[in-house]
Amino acid sequence: MNTALLNLNAINLVLGERTLLENINLQLNTAEIVTIVGPNGAGKTSLLRVALGLQKPTSGTVQLADNITIGYVPQKIHIDPTFPMTVRRFLALAKTAHKKPFEELLAEVGAEHIIDAPLHTLSGGELQRLLMARALIRNPNILVLDEPVQGVDVHGQSELYSLISRVRTERNCAVLMVSHDLHLVMSSTDRVLCLNQHICCSGTPEVVVSHPAYAQLFGKHAASHLALYVHEKSHEHKHALSQELEHSHQHNQLCEHSGGKKSD
Amino acid sequence: MIDDFLLRALIGGIGVALVAGPFGSFVVWRRLAYFGDTLSHSALLGVALGFILNINLTLGIFIICQTLAILLFVSQYQRQLTSDTLLGILSHGSLSLGLVALAYMDDVRIDLVGYLFGDILAISATDLYWIYGAGGVALLGLMWIWKPLLSITIHEDLARVEGLPVDRTNWLFLGLIALTVAIMMKVVGMLLVTALLIIPAATARRFASTPEMMAILAIVIGCFSVIGGLLGSYYYDTPSGPSIVVSGCLLFLLSIIIPRK
Numbered sequence: 001m002n003t004a005l006l007n008l009n010a011i012n013l014v015l016g017e018r019t020l021l022e023n024i025n026l027q028l029n030t031a032e033i034v035t036i037v038g039p040n041g042a043g044k045t046s047l048l049r050v051a052l053g054l055q056k057p058t059s060g061t062v063q064l065a066d067n068i069t070i071g072y073v074p075q076k077i078h079i080d081p082t083f084p085m086t087v088r089r090f091l092a093l094a095k096t097a098h099k100k101p102f103e104e105l106l107a108e109v110g111a112e113h114i115i116d117a118p119l120h121t122l123s124g125g126e127l128q129r130l131l132m133a134r135a136l137i138r139n140p141n142i143l144v145l146d147e148p149v150q151g152v153d154v155h156g157q158s159e160l161y162s163l164i165s166r167v168r169t170e171r172n173c174a175v176l177m178v179s180h181d182l183h184l185v186m187s188s189t190d191r192v193l194c195l196n197q198h199i200c201c202s203g204t205p206e207v208v209v210s211h212p213a214y215a216q217l218f219g220k221h222a223a224s225h226l227a228l229y230v231h232e233k234s235h236e237h238k239h240a241l242s243q244e245l246e247h248s249h250q251h252n253q254l255c256e257h258s259g260g261k262k263s264d
Numbered sequence: 265m266i267d268d269f270l271l272r273a274l275i276g277g278i279g280v281a282l283v284a285g286p287f288g289s290f291v292v293w294r295r296l297a298y299f300g301d302t303l304s305h306s307a308l309l310g311v312a313l314g315f316i317l318n319i320n321l322t323l324g325i326f327i328i329c330q331t332l333a334i335l336l337f338v339s340q341y342q343r344q345l346t347s348d349t350l351l352g353i354l355s356h357g358s359l360s361l362g363l364v365a366l367a368y369m370d371d372v373r374i375d376l377v378g379y380l381f382g383d384i385l386a387i388s389a390t391d392l393y394w395i396y397g398a399g400g401v402a403l404l405g406l407m408w409i410w411k412p413l414l415s416i417t418i419h420e421d422l423a424r425v426e427g428l429p430v431d432r433t434n435w436l437f438l439g440l441i442a443l444t445v446a447i448m449m450k451v452v453g454m455l456l457v458t459a460l461l462i463i464p465a466a467t468a469r470r471f472a473s474t475p476e477m478m479a480i481l482a483i484v485i486g487c488f489s490v491i492g493g494l495l496g497s498y499y500y501d502t503p504s505g506p507s508i509v510v511s512g513c514l515l516f517l518l519s520i521i522i523p524r525k
Contacts (some may be wrong), residue, residue, distance in 0.1 A: 052425050072425040077418060082465075083293045084472045087420070093415050094426065098460075119471070184297070 002116050003031055005142055005174050006051060006067055011060035013046055020046045021057070022198040028142065033168055034177040037182045037208075038195035039217060044178040045075070047195065048146050051176060068142060071135030071173075075146040077127065079119040085131055087122075094137045102133075109133045124151035128160060138169070143167065145177040149184070161188040182218075184211065193261060269385055269427070276387040276510070279395040280451045281486030283402050285468075286479040287444045288486075289404075289460035290437070292469070293417050297458055298348070301356035303445045304457035306332045308362025308379060310446070315372050322394045322446055324412065329442035329468040331356065337438055359454075382453030382505025384494065395447045403446075405440045409433045414475055451490070458469055463512040465490060467519045485515055 006028040013021035020043045028034055036044050049055035050062060052072060064070075079085065091102045106112040111129040114122060122130065128148055135143055148164065149157040165188040168175055179185045182192060186205040194200045200213035208214050274314045291300050307325045314324025332354060339350055366372060375383065387395075406413075415423040424430045448457045464486035465478065472478035492515075493508030 049421075052421075054421055054424055070425060072422055074422055079418065079424070080293055080295065082469050083417065084469065084478050085414075085475065089474060090418065093411065093418070134422075144425075146458055214361055 004063075004228055006176070007061075007254045008047075008051060009061045009063065009163065011047075011050055011062070013043070013050060013055065014058045016141065018195060021050065024050075024060070024195075024199060026051070026199075028174050028176055028191065028202050029085055030141075031168055031172045031174055032191065033177070033189045034176045034191045034193065035182070035185045035189040035205075036176070036193045036195050037185075038200075040180070042106065043063045044180075044195055045146055048144060048176070048178055052144055055183045065141075069138050069140045071140030071143045073145040073148055075150060076124075081120045083120065084244070085119045087117050087119065090119055090130070091134055091137060103181040105133050105136060106130075108136065108167075110159075111246055113170070118257045125153075125156040125160070128152060129163070132163070132167070134252045136171070140173055141169075142176060145175065147178050147180065149179070154184075157184055161185055182214075269387075270397050270494070270498060272387045272389070272392060273384045273504070274491070275488035276392055276395050277384055277451055277494060279392070279399050280448050281464070282450060282483055282488050283399040283444050284460050285464055285481075285483030285486050286403065286406055288463075288465035289442060289468070289475065289479045289482050290413065290417070291441075291458075291461045292465045293475075297462055298351050298355075300441065300445065300458040300461055302336070302351045302358075302444055303329045303332055303451065305355045306358035306362070307446070307449050307454040307457075309358050309365065310362075311363055311374065311379060312365035312369070315366075315369060319424075320394075321397075322391070322450070324441060325440045325449055326398070326446040328358070328437060329446050332440040333442040337435065355384075368483050377503075378453070379449070380455050382449070382451050382508075382517050383454060383502055383506070384451045384490075384504040385497065387450060395450070398443050398447050402440045402443045405436060409436050413437055452508055456505050456509050459509045460486065460489070460512065463509065463516055467512070467516040470519055485512070489515060 004027045004028070008024055008026040011021055011024040011026075012239050013019075024047060026047075028033070036047060038044050046055060050057050052070065053062065060094075061132075085171065087106070088102055103112055103115060106115055106129075109124055109129040109132050111133065114126050114130065117126075119130075130144075132145075143164075145164070152160060161184060164175055164177070167173065173249055177185070177189075182205065185192075186209070189203065189205055190203050192208040193202045194208055194211070194214050194217060200217055201208055201211040203211070296424060306328050310325030310328035311318075311321050312324075313328055314321035317324065325468065336347075336351070340347060345353075366374060366376075378386065412423065412428045412430075415426070415428055416430055416433060420430055444461075445457050448460060453459045464482040467485045468478045468481035472481055489508050489512035492511030493504060493506075496502050496507040496511065497504040
């Protein structure tokens with residue numbers, strides 16, 4: 001049975017003159033993986049911050065089911081090399097009455113070898129796994145991840161996504177994450193929200209990929225380039241970016257109706 | 265028999281090193297060197313305030329430092345100026361305002377060089393009470409917020425999501441730093457306060473594997489800097505504050521040369 005753990009209702013967020021989020025409705029159910037995709041500046045991180053309670057929305061409500069613990073995996077953490085902190089100590093800092101030994105916890109995320117390493121020596125992938133372990137310490141019902149694979153090579157990226165799927169299955173916890181690339185997360189997500197200030201389209205990955213609004217946002221060819229993507233990553237990135245720029249203009253026109261509704 | 269004034273200087277200097285070690289470590293970790301500079305540069309304004317209100321000068325300095333800390337904390341929510349620029353304005357603005365205010369008071373004659381570079385050999389018994397009283401409060405306060413402050417130093421939003429009182433901790437930390445700066449003034453002077461905060465901490469870094477170890481090592485290294493500087497000042501008649509900083513720098517150089525275990 002599905003019960004909503006997290007419910008965002010008609011969220012609007014305006015900072016200064018900029019509308020960052022417009023009428024967002026989002027429901028996260030038990031053990032469900034929801035991925036938010038969208039171009040840069042689409043408000044993905046803002047949406048996560050609202051969901052986490054870090055940012056108060058201009059209007060709308062954030063409802064959290066009772067006795068819910070959220071585990072947060074930030075996009076990246078910057079550790080100054082002058083800060084002497086080992087992985088073990090970093091895990092110990094999490095405010096919790098955790099029973100499981102840290103070795104076991106790190107093994108769960110596939111990073112048991114780093115337990116005594118200083119934080120500032122970790123690679124991007126190791127850091128992501130560690131941040132995940134830290135979030136798991138609190139036995140979260142919801143795991144919130146902001147671009148969990150940034151700065152990780154392609155192979156490491158798919159490994160991290162399968163780790164996220166496994167954590168969901170083993171711990172039965174819901175996942176809300178942000179990604180700027182739908183194709184890599186497709187196989188490990190139940191539902192996708194395509195965001196560009198407002199929700200352009202949503203549904204299963206297959207539905208979103210073939211949705212006109214998605215094509216509009218990411219470029220018409222984005223969907224058919226899946227195979228190419230893996231082999232020619234850097235090329236495809238540039239390609240996607242230029243399309244993104246091209247289409248953002250059209251997109252604004254396409255979406256004008258939603259802006260117009262508000263002024264009624 | 266050791267001279268009274270030298271003994272007071274030693275006790276005062278060590279008291280300041282005790283406080284500077286742990287706070288200096290956080291200044292290094294959180295990259296607050298310029299922030300520390302700004303606070304200490306406002307101290308002269310505090311001296312002027314002390315004369316105007318006819319209160320203890322250290323208290324005057326503390327009030328001004330505290331006000332500036334609050335101002336800086338609040339202003340981080342504005343987006344017009346980068347914090348760098350804002351610190352520059354407040355730092356030099358308050359320093360100049362302090363100098364102008366003091367020049368305006370005809371009946372006040374102060375030893376400007378003493379305030380700029382410290383005058384540890386002129387430490388009085390009252391100064392010692394201030395250093396150990398206020399320094400003790402600062403250290404106890406820091407121990408109280410130690411754990412959340414470490415978490416905040418790693419990632420502020422993560423700390424917030426985990427339910428730590430981030431704003432309250434940051435407020436307290438700034439207040440305690442202002443207190444620390446106020447009592448360090450007498451020993452190394454306003455221009456060198458930041459030096460005594462960051463040099464021992466930076467020296468300690470290479471030999472520390474935990475934050476606590478770094479803070480304690482910074483205390484020890486700070487004490488040696490004070491003793492070294494004081495001896496130099498006593499025997500060679502060099503200015504005390506700069507001598508302490510020079511001996512700190514020498515220890516730092518030494519720490520780079522020593523091969524790591």
